[in-house]
Every structure is written in structure tokens, then in C-alpha cells.
Amino acid sequence: MDSKSLVLVALFTAIIVVLGLIPPIMVAVIPVPIHAQSLGVLLAGIVLGARHGALSVLLLIALVAIGLPVLSGGRGGLSVFLSPTAGYLLGYLPAAWMTGWAADRVHDLPIRGWKVLAGLLAAAILGVLITHVVGIAWLIAYVGLSPLEAIVGDLIFVPGDLVKAALAAYVGRIIHENFGRRLIAS
Amino acid sequence: MTAAPGAVLERLPATTKLAALFCISVLLFLTTSPSLLGAAAGAILVACLLLCREALVQWLKAWPLLLTIGIFALWKAFADGYHEALVLLLRLGTLSLVATVVTVTTSIRQFIDTITRLARPLEKLGIGNAHDIGLAIGLVMRLIPDVRQRYLAVVDAHRARGLPLRPSTLFVPMIIGMLKGADDMANAIDARGIRADTRTEKKVGHG
Numbered sequence: 092m093d094s095k096s097l098v099l100v101a102l103f104t105a106i107i108v109v110l111g112l113i114p115p116i117m118v119a120v121i122p123v124p125i126h127a128q129s130l131g132v133l134l135a136g137i138v139l140g141a142r143h144g145a146l147s148v149l150l151l152i153a154l155v156a157i158g159l160p161v162l163s164g165g166r167g168g169l170s171v172f173l174s175p176t177a178g179y180l181l182g183y184l185p186a187a188w189m190t191g192w193a194a195d196r197v198h199d200l201p202i203r204g205w206k207v208l209a210g211l212l213a214a215a216i217l218g219v220l221i222t223h224v225v226g227i228a229w230l231i232a233y234v235g236l237s238p239l240e241a242i243v244g245d246l247i248f249v250p251g252d253l254v255k256a257a258l259a260a261y262v263g264r265i266i267h268e269n270f271g272r273r274l275i276a277s
Numbered sequence: 278m279t280a281a282p283g284a285v286l287e288r289l290p291a292t293t294k295l296a297a298l299f300c301i302s303v304l305l306f307l308t309t310s311p312s313l314l315g316a317a318a319g320a321i322l323v324a325c326l327l328l329c330r331e332a333l334v335q336w337l338k339a340w341p342l343l344l345t346i347g348i349f350a351l352w353k354a355f356a357d358g359y360h361e362a363l364v365l366l367l368r369l370g371t372l373s374l375v376a377t378v379v380t381v382t383t384s385i386r387q388f389i390d391t392i393t394r395l396a397r398p399l400e401k402l403g404i405g406n407a408h409d410i411g412l413a414i415g416l417v418m419r420l421i422p423d424v425r426q427r428y429l430a431v432v433d434a435h436r437a438r439g440l441p442l443r444p445s446t447l448f449v450p451m452i453i454g455m456l457k458g459a460d461d462m463a464n465a466i467d468a469r470g471i472r473a474d475t476r477t478e479k480k481v482g483h484g
Contacts, residue, residue, distance in 0.1 A: 094472060095463035097409055101416035102424075102459055106452070108417070109424040138452070150413055157388035157414075158380040164341050169295075169376035173302060174342050175349045175369065234349055234365065240356065262448045269453060 096143055103139060103147040104154070107131030111163030128163055129222060130255040132183045133215045136190030137263035144191035148183045155180065178229020182222040190218030194263065211263045215256035223249065286329055286382040291391040294379045301375050305368050311360065314367040321371055325378060332378040342373055389414060412471065416462075423458070427451050 136144035197210030354362035
């Protein structure tokens with residue numbers, strides 16, 4: 092990995108951390124606060140691609156593990172991994188990977204304009220789905236909720252995350268247009 | 278001069294503490310008896326009071342986590358009865374306390390060294406460079422204020438133009454600005470030879 096990739100991976104980890112710090116922004120259409128580190132995770136996947144996006148999230152997880160308060164609300168430390176909602180944090184890793192993988196496929200296709208946006212949106216939604224699946228699986232396996240309970244509890248957060256997916260796709264498309272496809276030489 | 282009682286925990290290697298945390302979490306999930314779990318919780322609480330009061334303080338300070346556990350326990354009590362709720366509360370409460378003890382008694386330096394050591398096998402497989410982990414963690418620390426600064430600058434730019442703060446007009450200038458800065462930082466790292474041992478790899482990478 093060259094130094095530029097290393098800096099970009101660290102940069103997106105920093106962006107994910109800061110997204111947990113800034114005050115929530117209300118989205119006009121749906122009254123859901125964008126207070127979300129998951130937005131940063133999707134962006135890391137879309138902008139950096141599968142490998143480096145996942146490394147960015149891995150770095151975030153490492154920062155949490157060594158006890159730095161990098162998650163929203165100043166959470167950090169090993170206790171985060173033993174909390175009922177740890178699945179969502181762990182789910183970020185495959186989510187960033189799969190979103191990045193799908194975004195790379197979209198950039199490979201000979202399409203332009205709104206089709207790119209739709210493709211990136213699908214990639215981001217894939218990431219959201221994976222995060223929620225891992226989160227639900229953790230609720231079932233670790234907390235002992237029934238699948239129905241876990242899914243119903245989870246659904247509250249789906250609309251907000253879909254807004255974030257749309258935002259990540261939008262930002263990802265503009266960055267792609269400005270920087271071209273090889274942001275990272277690897 | 279005798280060392281503080283908590284220093285015993287601080288002197289233990291991080292890997293030992295992590296292994297202990299893992300074993301305790303497995304043990305707590307093997308039993309569903311509230312009395313056994315209660316005894317374990319009580320023992321750990323007393324041990325914390327004697328050995329590491331700082332962990333107890335930090336544990337209570339992390340009240341959002343405790344609140345989350347509480348909400349899940351309430352739901353359990355409502356859905357499955359008090360026995361299940363008590364088991365959940367004791368299990369997760371105890372585990373979060375033990376995890377906090379490990380976090381409090383292990384310095385960041387020790388953690389980074391441990392992660393670097395654990396990553397060595399990956400390095401041998403050709404996946405990354407274990408020494409980059411410490412550098413990457415330092416870079417994130419260095420970049421967090423930068424990202425925040427840029428966020429505030431873009432917010433000010435909106436304000437100056439009388440524009441409403443919309444995510445679409447916020448994130449794009451923020452990220453594009455940071456991406457441009459990344460080049461300079463990468464050059465600075467290479468110019469200082471911080472990753473001197475990977476220079477050959479870099480040449481190959483660029484082909």
C-alpha cells in the first residue's frame with residue numbers, strides 16, 4: 092500500500108469519527124437526523140473501493156478497541172464490542188467492503204449520468220442491508236431476542252439509513268466525476 | 278513504596294487481559310442461572326472496588342451503554358419474564374464492566390503494540406505492513422481536527438452566502454478539499470522516510 096492510500100484510509104476513518112461528533116442535520120424530506128457514522132462508512136466504501144474502504148472501517152474498529160472515544164456520543168473501549176448493539180459496528184466492516192465492491196463494478200460499467208447514481212445507490216443500500224443483517228444477527232445471538240423482535244426493533248432505523256444511502260450515492264457520484272475512477276493507485 | 282493495587286492489572290500483558298475477557302464472556306454465556314451470574318457480578322464488582330476504582334467510574338460514565346442494556350432488559354422483562362431480563366442484565370452489565378477494566382488498565386501504546394504483534398502473521402502473508410497500523414492511528418488523530426475544521430469552514434461559507442445547510446452542499450466540498458490535502462500529506466510522509474522500508478513496494482505498486 093502506498094502512502095497516499097494510507098492517508099486516504101486514515102482520512103475516511105477521521106471523517107467517520109467526525110460524523111459522530113457534529114450536531115445532527117435534519118433532512119428536509121423526512122424528519123430524520125443525519126447523525127451518522129454509517130454515512131461515513133458508506134462513503135468510505137463508495138469513494139475508496141472495497142479493500143481500502145474496509146481498511147478504513149477496520150481502523151475505526153481498532154480505535155474503538157484501544158479505548159478511544161471515537162463513536163457517536165463519545166463511546167469507545169472494549170465494552171462497545173460486548174454491548175447489545177455491537178453487531179451494527181461489526182457490520183460496518185462487510186458493509187464497507189460490499190458497498191465498495193459494488194461501487195467498483197458500477198464504475199466499470201460504460202454508463203453515465205443518473206444510471207451511475209442509481210448504481211451507487213444500489214451499492215449503498217446493499218451496505219445498509221448488510222449492516223442491519225449483522226446487527227439483527229447479533230441481537231438474536233447475543234441478546235437473545237426472537238428474530239421477529241429484532242427485526243421490528245431494527246426497522247425504526249431503516250428509513251434514516253436509506254436517506255444516508257441516497258446521500259452517500261449522491262456525494263460519491265460527484266466525487267467520482269471530479270476525481271475520476273482511480274483515486275487510489277493500488 | 279508499595280504500588281497501587283490496580284497496578285497489578287496494569288502490569289499484566291494486554292494479550293492476557295484480552296484472553297481473560299474472552300474467557301469470562303464465554304463463561305457468562307454458558308450459564309443461565311441468575312444466582313450464579315449474580316455471584317459472578319458481585320465478585321467482579323468487589324474486585325473492581327478493591328483493585329480498580331477508576332474502571333468503575335468510567336463504567337458509570339458510559340451511561341448510554343448502560344441505558345441501552347437497561348432498555349433491552351426492560352423489553353425482555355415485558356416479553357419473556359423477569360428471569361430472562363435478570364440474566365440479560367447481569368450478563369451484559371458484568372461484561373461491560375470487565376471490558377472497561379481492560380480498557381482502563383491498558384495504555385494505548387500497549388494496545389497498539391499488541392495489535393502490531395497480532396498483525397505480524399498478516400504481514401508475512403503479504404497483506405499490509407504491521408508497522409503501518411501505528412502510523413495510521415496517528416494519522417487519524419492528526420486528521421480529526423482537520424476534518425472538523427473543514428466542516429466548520431464549509432458551514433461558515435453557507436452562512437456567509439445565506440444558504441441553508443444541506444447535506445448535498447456540505448459533504449461534497451468538505452470531502453473534495455480533504456482529498457486534495459491527502460496528496461500533500463502522503464508526500465510529507467515519503468519525504469521524511471517514515472515508511473522507508475516500504476519504498477521498494479511503492480515503486481512496484483505504481484508499475
